[in-house]
Amino acid sequence: MKIDQRQLAFVLMGGMAGYTLIRGLVNLIVGDPLLTIILTLIVSAIFSVATWLYWRGWEGARAFATTGVALVVAFGLPLDEQTIVLFTPLAFAVAITNTQWVAGIGLAMIGILLGRDVLNDGLFNSVYADIGVLASYLVQVAAFAAARFALDGARVEAEQNAARAEAARREIEERARAIEQQRVELQEQNQRQQELLELVSQLETPAxxxxxxxxxxxxxxxxxxxxxxxxxxxxxxxxxxxxxxxxxxxxxxxxxxxxxxxxxxxxxxxxxxxxxxxxxxxxxxxxxxxxxxxxxxxxxxxxxxxxxxxxxxxxxxxxxxxxxxxxxxxxxxxx
Missing domain, CATH: 3.30.750.24 (STAS domain)
Incomplete structure (x- = not known):
């Protein structure tokens, strides 16, 4: 079964809405920190709203979901807990948005995190101000953006190939219709000629x-x-x-x-x-x-x-x- 970009985005956003809702309820049951529970439920609400808007036909729902999650991660999570969760919005942006959004979300997140860290610990004590950490993060953003760029290129090429195949199919169908029309016309012409020959035969030998x-x-x-x-x-x-x-x-x-x-x-x-x-x-x-x-x-x-x-x-x-x-x-x- 072929799944297009819209169907994939709808499934991912709906799945993330359900997953984060269940995760928030589990966090509540096991007694995780209140901030974690609130942030998880906020993410679930963002995905739920985005899924509903996308179902209603708003294409901007994909950007809304990725931007909302990125802002929650960048502003909400404690700086000392920024681990693999930091790259979740980027991965999600790769899946449902385009290259520009991936790069923009990545740069916005590092800017927000750097600003928060500088305000808390100062420029020289900021983890994200470290050249090595910053360079590593930018490399990761570039890699995500490159992956999305490759996907876009493959999608465009696939669409072009599909368009060429469809054009070729239409051309073949038109040629087939033209050949069929010519065959019918030739058959009608042969029939008329046969009728004329029969008429000539009758005129040649009247009885x-x-x-x-x-x-x-x-x-x-x-x-x-x-x-x-x-x-x-x-x-x-x-x-x-x-x-x-x-x-x-x-x-x-x-x-x-x-x-x-x-x-x-x-x-x-x-x-x-x-x-x-x-x-x-x-x-x-x-x-x-x-x-x-x-x-x-x-x-x-x-x-x-x-x-x-x-x-x-x-x-x-x-x-x-x-x-x-x-x-x-x-x-x-x-x-």
């Missing part, structure tokens, strides 16, 4: 239902191998889906019918007949007929009519004849 089971496919424009394959595929699909019995292929709009076109038409007719469909070719002009004759195309497999109307009329006559024959056959069976 109209002109009677029950009869389909007219007027061909217009030049026919190459690609288009011939599409014509065959589309007509086969329509014949299978619609159960067509007759397909009339009108080539009046085809400007040139050469060997390749004729072979393609022959293949289409063969494929349609495999589905049980009858095919009639209409619209052959005199020029086209002459051309087919000259290039030697065998059209014996193709049923030819002059126009779609003639092909349809033939089909209707054939159907009428079939129905009449079936009716007559049924009458003979009854007789």
């Amino acid at each position: 109209v239902r002109i009677a029950d089971g009869v389909l007219l496919a007027p061909l217009v424009g030049g026919i190459d191998s690609r288009r011939a394959g599409k014509i065959t595929s589309r007509l086969l699909e329509l014949v299978y889906e619609r159960r067509v019995n007759l397909v009339i292929i009108d080539v009046a709009g085809v400007p040139v019918i050469d060997t390749a076109v004729a072979n393609a038409l022959t293949q289409t007719v063969r494929a349609l007949r495999l589905l049980g469909c009858r095919v009639t070719l209409t619209g052959i002009s005199s020029q086209v007929a002459l051309t087919l004759t000259h290039i030697g195309i065998e059209l014996s497999e193709l049923e030819v009519a002059a126009s779609p109307q003639e092909a349809l009329q033939r089909w209707m006559e054939t159907q009428t004849s079939v129905i009449r024959n079936r009716r007559n056959g049924g009458d003979e069976l009854l007789n």
Whole structure:
């Protein structure tokens, strides 16, 4: 679980408030000096108030707690009892404040202690006026300040790394969204292109239902191998889906019918007949007929009519004849 600076300060101040309160009560029970009990309870009150203020959102509560404890230690404790307790406010300041507060509290405490000691014992008898003691204390303050400075530097670097990582993450997400958007747009574009291709295919090979089971496919424009394959595929699909019995292929709009076109038409007719469909070719002009004759195309497999109307009329006559024959056959069976 990750604990940030605010959570750490809140836990430390709340913990110190509880600890010093218990310590003060224990001191009271065991009969410690009254001054010690009072100072301990004052420290507990300072930490309690600071914790409450920090919980309410006041960031200055950390400085308030460290300054209050430092003043209690510097002013309250007897000079002959200044031991490791002297460095407690500094340690606490390192944990929850910044470098400036650590250095400021350390210097303020030594100034207060030096002033108290000089007033009591004089300058030359003051312990804190001794160069060695003073230098040692300043070294300790410098060490605490350096530790806090290192922590601040590490925290800033960690925040910068986190910010860079977050920026990289956002950039990756934006790129991923852009790629996804491009993929969707490309998919939509491909779908539109497919629809256009299907529309072009339908326009290249229009098919109209002109009677029950009869389909007219007027061909217009030049026919190459690609288009011939599409014509065959589309007509086969329509014949299978619609159960067509007759397909009339009108080539009046085809400007040139050469060997390749004729072979393609022959293949289409063969494929349609495999589905049980009858095919009639209409619209052959005199020029086209002459051309087919000259290039030697065998059209014996193709049923030819002059126009779609003639092909349809033939089909209707054939159907009428079939129905009449079936009716007559049924009458003979009854007789």
